[in-house]
Amino acid sequence: MKKEALKEFRKPEVAAVAKEVLKRGPVCDNCLGRQAAQVSTGMTNRDRGKALRQMLGAGREPAKCGVCMGIFKRIDGYADAAAKRLAKLEYETFLVGTKMSCDFIRSEESLWEDVGIDYCESIRSELNRELGKLIWKKVKHEVDEKSPDVLVILNLEKDRIDLQVKSLFISGGYKKLVRGIPQTKWDKYRETVEDIIAAPLLKATGGEGHSMHAAGREDIDARCLDWRPFVFEIKNPVRRKIDLRLMRAKIKKSGKVEVSGLSFSDKKQVPIVKSMRHDKTYSVLVEFERPVKSIEAVEGVKGYVSQRTPTRVMHRRADLTRKRRVIDISWKRINNKNFELQIKGEAGLYVKELVTGDSGRTKPSIAGLLGNPAAVKALDVIKIWD
Numbered sequence: 001m002k003k004e005a006l007k008e009f010r011k012p013e014v015a016a017v018a019k020e021v022l023k024r025g026p027v028c029d030n031c032l033g034r035q036a037a038q039v040s041t042g043m044t045n046r047d048r049g050k051a052l053r054q055m056l057g058a059g060r061e062p063a064k065c066g067v068c069m070g071i072f073k074r075i076d077g078y079a080d081a082a083a084k085r086l087a088k089l090e091y092e093t094f095l096v097g098t099k100m101s102c103d104f105i106r107s108e109e110s111l112w113e114d115v116g117i118d119y120c121e122s123i124r125s126e127l128n129r130e131l132g133k134l135i136w137k138k139v140k141h142e143v144d145e146k147s148p149d150v151l152v153i154l155n156l157e158k159d160r161i162d163l164q165v166k167s168l169f170i171s172g173g174y175k176k177l178v179r180g181i182p183q184t185k186w187d188k189y190r191e192t193v194e195d196i197i198a199a200p201l202l203k204a205t206g207g208e209g210h211s212m213h214a215a216g217r218e219d220i221d222a223r224c225l226d227w228r229p230f231v232f233e234i235k236n237p238v239r240r241k242i243d244l245r246l247m248r249a250k251i252k253k254s255g256k257v258e259v260s261g262l263s264f265s266d267k268k269q270v271p272i273v274k275s276m277r278h279d280k281t282y283s284v285l286v287e288f289e290r291p292v293k294s295i296e297a298v299e300g301v302k303g304y305v306s307q308r309t310p311t312r313v314m315h316r317r318a319d320l321t322r323k324r325r326v327i328d329i330s331w332k333r334i335n336n337k338n339f340e341l342q343i344k345g346e347a348g349l350y351v352k353e354l355v356t357g358d359s360g361r362t363k364p365s366i367a368g369l370l371g372n373p374a375a376v377k378a379l380d381v382i383k384i385w386d
């Protein structure tokens, strides 16, 4: 093989490139060989550089290199640093990337202006490959080009190794068993569904942050008594293999939130969960201002209702009128002013406004049909339909 390679290198146009590189000043074997990277396969740029130098009788490799500033001599140190940091992490796969600095970009551009780019490879690509090989030898974890658990970044600007750890995604469903906590961070509320789920997950993974993506949200003062699908993201996890059954038990101990069907997931699930549009059944405790004569009239909301954006969410939503379907309604009398209604509606139906009418912004409404002002005393999501 070496003989054949030499034959390739002897071609006048290749030899001319090598001579030009050598003429520019001290250059290491890697940087010399890299300018002929496409000439023969199955060898490293370092081997190519050695062969070219020998062929041209250019003496020994100098201690300094004006192209890479000696980075290939220091590469083992970077590999050691990366392996040490990786040893503290739980991961299956990794990939090496290089963050170029202005100095390196300038140096490479000036070299290519002088000697051309006919047979070259970029320094970034050689660094990624050579550092990747060295780290692989030390850590024995697989390389994944598409979606590695850890991205090892050789940061040439800062002259250091950075690690970018892939977020850990966990899918599941949650129930909210108490009123008065928002799903995610909201105003003055100190506790959220997200925080309650996050607490044991952060502890188990050693993660640094989290976010929760769910299929819709219930009102802060509403319970959610069926499993609402979500995807949980843990940022920068140190550990990835956590006991999900234990997580479920710990979350349940909160007495406020429960989770079910936890499984390891991925980023692709986030838009899927966010775009889910489930029909839901609500249980609503309604108090009417005056005694109700014929509750049957509430059947009149079945079909499509027209809802202008509720006044209570006007400050954060566009003022639009939407058509939403009320699929079913049934009732249970508590006394002549108080009823428990069960309402099945399509995703996006504003249930409180369906009851009160929101000063005529929702039509028809229960208060409107009965000609009797009505207030929602309690609201629960009791069924999330597939």
Ligand SMILES: [Zn+2]
Binding pocket: 027, 028, 029, 030, 031, 032, 065, 066, 067, 068, 069, 070, 071, 072
């Ligand atoms: Zn060099």
